[in-house]
Amino acid sequence: MAARAVLQQADIQRALTRIAHEILEQNRGTEGLVLLGIPTRGVELAERIGSLLTEFAGEPGWTCPVGSLDVTMYRDDLARNPVRSTAPTRLPAEGIDGRTVVLVDDVLYSGRTIRAALDALADHGRPAAVRLAVLVDRGHRELPIRPDYVGKNLPSAASERVNVRLTGTDGVEAVTIEDGAAE
Amino acid sequence: MKHLLSTRDLDRDAALRILDTAEDMAATQQREVKKLPTLRGRTVVNLFFEDSTRTRISFEAAAKRLSADVINFAAKGSSVSKGESLQDTAQTLEAIGADGIVIRHWASGAPAVLAASGWIASSVVNAGDGTHEHPTQALLDAFTLRRRLHGEASRGRDLDGVSVLIVGDILHSRVARSNVWLLTTLGARVTLVGPPTLLPHGIGGWPVAAVHDLDAAIADTAPDAVMMLRVQRERMNEAFFPSAREYSAGWGLTSSRFRALPERAVVMHPGPMNRGFEIASEAADSPRSTVLEQVANGVSVRMAALYLTLAGGAE
Numbered sequence: 001m002a003a004r005a006v007l008q009q010a011d012i013q014r015a016l017t018r019i020a021h022e023i024l025e026q027n028r029g030t031e032g033l034v035l036l037g038i039p040t041r042g043v044e045l046a047e048r049i050g051s052l053l054t055e056f057a058g059e060p061g062w063t064c065p066v067g068s069l070d071v072t073m074y075r076d077d078l079a080r081n082p083v084r085s086t087a088p089t090r091l092p093a094e095g096i097d098g099r100t101v102v103l104v105d106d107v108l109y110s111g112r113t114i115r116a117a118l119d120a121l122a123d124h125g126r127p128a129a130v131r132l133a134v135l136v137d138r139g140h141r142e143l144p145i146r147p148d149y150v151g152k153n154l155p156s157a158a159s160e161r162v163n164v165r166l167t168g169t170d171g172v173e174a175v176t177i178e179d180g181a182a183e
Numbered sequence: 184m185k186h187l188l189s190t191r192d193l194d195r196d197a198a199l200r201i202l203d204t205a206e207d208m209a210a211t212q213q214r215e216v217k218k219l220p221t222l223r224g225r226t227v228v229n230l231f232f233e234d235s236t237r238t239r240i241s242f243e244a245a246a247k248r249l250s251a252d253v254i255n256f257a258a259k260g261s262s263v264s265k266g267e268s269l270q271d272t273a274q275t276l277e278a279i280g281a282d283g284i285v286i287r288h289w290a291s292g293a294p295a296v297l298a299a300s301g302w303i304a305s306s307v308v309n310a311g312d313g314t315h316e317h318p319t320q321a322l323l324d325a326f327t328l329r330r331r332l333h334g335e336a337s338r339g340r341d342l343d344g345v346s347v348l349i350v351g352d353i354l355h356s357r358v359a360r361s362n363v364w365l366l367t368t369l370g371a372r373v374t375l376v377g378p379p380t381l382l383p384h385g386i387g388g389w390p391v392a393a394v395h396d397l398d399a400a401i402a403d404t405a406p407d408a409v410m411m412l413r414v415q416r417e418r419m420n421e422a423f424f425p426s427a428r429e430y431s432a433g434w435g436l437t438s439s440r441f442r443a444l445p446e447r448a449v450v451m452h453p454g455p456m457n458r459g460f461e462i463a464s465e466a467a468d469s470p471r472s473t474v475l476e477q478v479a480n481g482v483s484v485r486m487a488a489l490y491l492t493l494a495g496g497a498e
Contacts, residue, residue, distance in 0.1 A: 070207065073221040073249075073490070083184065083495030085200065086207040088338065123216040 003163065007152055007175035012135065012166075015151030016045065019133050020052035022149050027100060030057045032128060034096055036069040038105045038117055039087035043068045044168045045135055046104035065092035069103070069124075074116035091124060101127040102149075106164040108134040111145035136175055138162050184491045186298045186307045189316040190365035195341060198368055202326050203338050204487035205480070212248070212483060222251035225493055228281040230272065231310070232258045232288045237454060238310050238320075241478070242285045245485035251493070254281070269293060270302045277303045283493045284308070291315035291357075306492040314355050320453055321361035323484040325369060327473050328408050330480070331449050343370035346404050350376045350397060350434055351412030351461055352423070354383045358453050359412060363391055376400045377434060380423045397434050401443055409444060410451040411436050411462050431460055441466040449473050 007015070027033055033053065037046030050066035057064070070087040078084065103117050114132060121130060133149035138156040154177065156162060161180045167173045184197070193201075211219060227246040229239050239255065246253045256276065269288075276284060283306040286294045291313030298307040311317040329337045332345065347366055353359045353375050366373050373391040375382060386393050394400050401409075414430065424430045431437065436450065441463060444450075450462070450472045458464050467474060 073211075073219045078221065078494045079496045081496055083491055086204050086490075088207055089210060119220065123219075124214060 003176040003178040005174050005176050006154060006162075007136075009167070009173040012151070012173060012175065015135065016049050017052055019149040019151060020049050020056055023049070023053060023102060023131075023133070024056060026131075026148070030059060030062055030064070032099045033064060033102065034092055034094070034099045034127075035064060035066045035102050035104055036091070036096075036117075036121075037066070038103060038113060039068055039070050041106040041164055041166055041169055042104045044166050045106060045133075046102075047168075049102075049104060049133065065094055067091045069117055069120055071113060071116035071120050074119045076112060076116065089120075089124075095125055096121065096127045097125040098128050100129045100131065102131045102133050104133045106135050106166075107162050108132070108137045108145075108147050108150075109140055109162075111141045111143035114145050115143050135164060136162060186294075186309075187318055187488050187492055188295050188298055188307065188309045190318045190321050190361045190368070191316070193318075193365065193368060195368055195370075198322070198325070198365060199339065199341065201322055201484070201487050201491060202329060204491060205322070205326050205484045206338050208248075208486040208490070209480065209483035212479075218248055218250060220250050221490060221494055222246070222249040224252075225282040226252045226254065226280050227283045227285060227489065227493070228254045228256055228276045228279075229310075230256045230258065230276065230284050230286045232286075232290075232293070233311070235287055235311065237478070238287065238481075241481045242308075242310060242319075242485050242489075244482050245489055246285075248482070249486055249489060251283075251489065254279070269297060270300065273297055273303045273305075277305055281305050283489065285310050287311045289313055308488055308492060311357055313357065314360070315357055316361045316364075317357040318361050318365075319481070319485050319488055320358045321365040322488070323477055323481040324358075324362055324410065324451060324453070325365055326484050327451065327477050327480050328449065330476075331473065332407070341369040342366060345371040345408070346406045347371050347373050347408045347410060348376055348397075348400055348404060348406045349373060349410045349412065350436070352381045352414050353377045353386075353393075353412070354381045354423075355415065356412050362410065363389055367391065372404070374400055374404050374406075378424050378430070397440065398443070401440065405445050406448050407445075408449045408451055409436060410453075411456075413453065413455065414457060414461050416457065427460060435460060436462045436466045438463045438465045441469070451477060454478065 035046040035050045037043035050064040053064040067090045070089045072086045131148040134147045135151040137150045138154045159180045163176045285308045287310040294309035367390045375393040450466050
């Protein structure tokens, strides 16, 4: 079954631009903002949103702090899958205590990755608030978790596969959906 | 990775995966909260048929940092012979609920027997078997060396072109054997140095050079690292060399040899050290000594080994 494109490169860039504006709007400025991407593609998204925030805020001397947060060792499904490779966690030098942390991931699905991220975050410090930005929300939540900023709501069947490819990670950029039963 | 039995089994990608995972584990050990929930509910048994406080404590710390339950089983003084007894012991431990067995055994090949026998379903990690292998020691040595060379940019890097001298009792050393395989797999050039009586037969098949003259080896290879092996004093009566003084003069890292090393060379030792015998204090206490880093890195590498063998489900 052929993959159907849902978002093209321009759509993705527009979505990230809107998310950056929404973050500034809700946060009433840049005070305490820290972006943490969840590897692999969340990190690239966080970096891109971070540069947009730096640009839009236009505050001399302020660069949006961006880091990565690996959640592998906090997952609840480790024993159900072949062992996963870990990825580096890199927190901005200013840390996360008392900050407003925006977690960034590519696809929000069951919510279990975000649960793991919240546990991981708690071992690094105590943010004043934690928000969630995702490029795609495809539904099927298994935990009481909701995103604050969504690039695209994408109702999907559980059997379908949503693939996010980004220029920095994959060389091409698109969000596609395909029928998983075909595989 | 179901088991970790030897470094000879590891190809470059598998070795780098362990080292890169260890980098991520090491990062967590810099935090205020060092414990991870990763192996919650899993049980690791340290099954030690030989004394080894350092290795056992390191594995115990690694398992506990990953939230596994740890049972220490010291088989010392047990009169049972290996074959059946190892089977019975292992099956008993599994009946108690072990998911992973970290085994140190005086018999070369005991961990491989345990892993291949079908007696148990647990993962097996070799913590040193006879004169065969000690894979986590070699991995922590490679990890330490890689960090000294590449620092923060270590992930994904191998040891291509790095020159390493391994000096001392090669014959009895499982550390040396594990390092020979691992370091050469990672691209390093390894030279073994020791008295003729302490270099094993059949060394010609190993991908290394072997020489007897330490001073010449230092001059010829300009090593990036010198790895001193511990000389087990209990073997000194067995006429492998005439006297401690003579050994020290020929193959010890004395102050003058230490000064003859290239400026960049690091000094490694698996511990415990015989100061003034195989290594002078000037070398052991210098900033170029990695002895304590090796101990600290041992925990991270063993966390990686336990994570990769125990965390996943069926492949």
